[in-house]
Amino acid sequence: MYYILVVDDEPSVQRELRSLLENAGYRADIVEDFTCIPEYVQKVRPDLILLDVALPGADGITLCSKIRMMSDVPIIFITSQSSSSAELECMMTGGDDFIEKPYRPAVLLAHIAAVLRRVSGRSQNKVLVFHGIVLDLLDGTIQYEKKKVELSKNELHILSYFFTHKGEIVSREDLINALWDNESFVDDNTLSVNIRRIRRKLEDIGIKDLIQTKRGMGYRLKMREREDEAEGSL
Amino acid sequence: MYYILVVDDEPSVQRELRSLLENAGYRADIVEDFTCIPEYVQKVRPDLILLDVALPGADGITLCSKIRMMSDVPIIFITSQSSSSAELECMMTGGDDFIEKPYRPAVLLAHIAAVLRRVSGRSQNKVLVFHGIVLDLLDGTIQYEKKKVELSKNELHILSYFFTHKGEIVSREDLINALWDNESFVDDNTLSVNIRRIRRKLEDIGIKDLIQTKRGMGYRLKMREREDEAEGSL
DNA sequence: TGGATTTGTCAAAAGTTTTTCGAAACTTGT
DNA sequence: ACAAGTTTCGAAAAACTTTTGACAAATCCA
Numbered sequence: 001m002y003y004i005l006v007v008d009d010e011p012s013v014q015r016e017l018r019s020l021l022e023n024a025g026y027r028a029d030i031v032e033d034f035t036c037i038p039e040y041v042q043k044v045r046p047d048l049i050l051l052d053v054a055l056p057g058a059d060g061i062t063l064c065s066k067i068r069m070m071s072d073v074p075i076i077f078i079t080s081q082s083s084s085s086a087e088l089e090c091m092m093t094g095g096d097d098f099i100e101k102p103y104r105p106a107v108l109l110a111h112i113a114a115v116l117r118r119v120s121g122r123s124q125n126k127v128l129v130f131h132g133i134v135l136d137l138l139d140g141t142i143q144y145e146k147k148k149v150e151l152s153k154n155e156l157h158i159l160s161y162f163f164t165h166k167g168e169i170v171s172r173e174d175l176i177n178a179l180w181d182n183e184s185f186v187d188d189n190t191l192s193v194n195i196r197r198i199r200r201k202l203e204d205i206g207i208k209d210l211i212q213t214k215r216g217m218g219y220r221l222k223m224r225e226r227e228d229e230a231e232g233s234l
Numbered sequence: 235m236y237y238i239l240v241v242d243d244e245p246s247v248q249r250e251l252r253s254l255l256e257n258a259g260y261r262a263d264i265v266e267d268f269t270c271i272p273e274y275v276q277k278v279r280p281d282l283i284l285l286d287v288a289l290p291g292a293d294g295i296t297l298c299s300k301i302r303m304m305s306d307v308p309i310i311f312i313t314s315q316s317s318s319s320a321e322l323e324c325m326m327t328g329g330d331d332f333i334e335k336p337y338r339p340a341v342l343l344a345h346i347a348a349v350l351r352r353v354s355g356r357s358q359n360k361v362l363v364f365h366g367i368v369l370d371l372l373d374g375t376i377q378y379e380k381k382k383v384e385l386s387k388n389e390l391h392i393l394s395y396f397f398t399h400k401g402e403i404v405s406r407e408d409l410i411n412a413l414w415d416n417e418s419f420v421d422d423n424t425l426s427v428n429i430r431r432i433r434r435k436l437e438d439i440g441i442k443d444l445i446q447t448k449r450g451m452g453y454r455l456k457m458r459e460r461e462d463e464a465e466g467s468l
Numbered sequence: 469t470g471g472a473t474t475t476g477t478c479a480a481a482a483g484t485t486t487t488t489c490g491a492a493a494c495t496t497g498t
Numbered sequence: 499a500c501a502a503g504t505t506t507c508g509a510a511a512a513a514c515t516t517t518t519g520a521c522a523a524a525t526c527c528a
Binding site: 074084087088091092095096097098103104106107110111113114115118119120138139140150152153156 | 308318321322325326329330331332337338340341344345347348349352353400401402403448449450451454457
Binding site: 471472473475476479484486487489494495 | 501
């Protein structure tokens, strides 16, 4: 799970970014004490920094160059006043990307994912997120609030099917077709057992009742009341 | 000297970009035959691609995804009509950056430099590091805390594949393709044996459980869990 | 050429995951 | 409350994948 540091002074932006990032499966942290950010960065070692260009007291560009003296962490600048000379300065100071407000949340996430992809040595990030539950397709794991379990091939396959059909009722038949592509005549019960094993693993990490059964129809990922449209990262 | 491929159909833009890039110390090359760009990229191996989103015949986004199927080269999109959904699509398809026309030349150069700075760390690096384990590609050795072993060709190849796909599940098939690029029909078990030999050597220098097997899916470099309380040493 | 190293193959063993089975638990309609 | 149909559950068998050791083939290097 990637750890992103947000450096911005406006409370509304802070909240907005935090929820956006966390819903996209990142761990987000807000810094407010701008004076000792470079030291802080060195201490907590984030995977990426979102840095507001205009900060009260210190400006983002000097901050960036100070951070650069001690760390190579990727930095994405965020700015409200779009000026190409500001952009130039940001990029020359060691910034990795530059995004203007207002931005579409999904676009910001896409840029973050692109930078992280380059830096991490991982290829494309393939993560599906649902209510803070992070299903990592490359990794074959599912994570919820710091707890993580390994998934087997079937389990991963089933869960990814659910995560790409959030909230829909998925019929047993659909699942069976998705898993056992050709007709290999699996007992209908086989699916039940696979579901049960998934549910057990989910409980191990504190998720219960995620997969609901709709008797006679199939299964469904539980929709929670708090329904914010979070765009997943790539 | 970095080698940049420009994919754009307008002669004026071509000239402009060529002179801009060459004056900045890059080697620039213009492609016009859009149909076989992926193959061309694979052949000439540029360090970066500037890709116009709107091309006659083929669009930049499909082109990008085709290139991505065979190469990890950084791609910067250039567009004349600024649309956030186009930007989103570009970034999700594997693009590294997105720049709108009209741009200030210096800004474009700054973005190019930023992307190259990130990538150069990877392609030019002759050593790959992971959790204090140092894989020396030139030397053909792997080292961990003063202890070092020599690796054979296969072993080096496999390990470097893992080290460039940290934490991902790498399928046996991928590994086999990476090692025996032409179809020489190696026994599937051959890979297992090579893995075992690597594991044995790793154990000799005190590394155990680095290569995990995900049954039915492949292998994976063990990712360290991020510790929550960052114990910084200032 | 000859010896050492690396690489590929085989078949048996070890280990996991997946499937199957029957019984229990649950829903729904009458 | 009962019957009929679904779904869950635990345990054991089955199926499958990977590991292992031994050996042969291929390659490398003096």
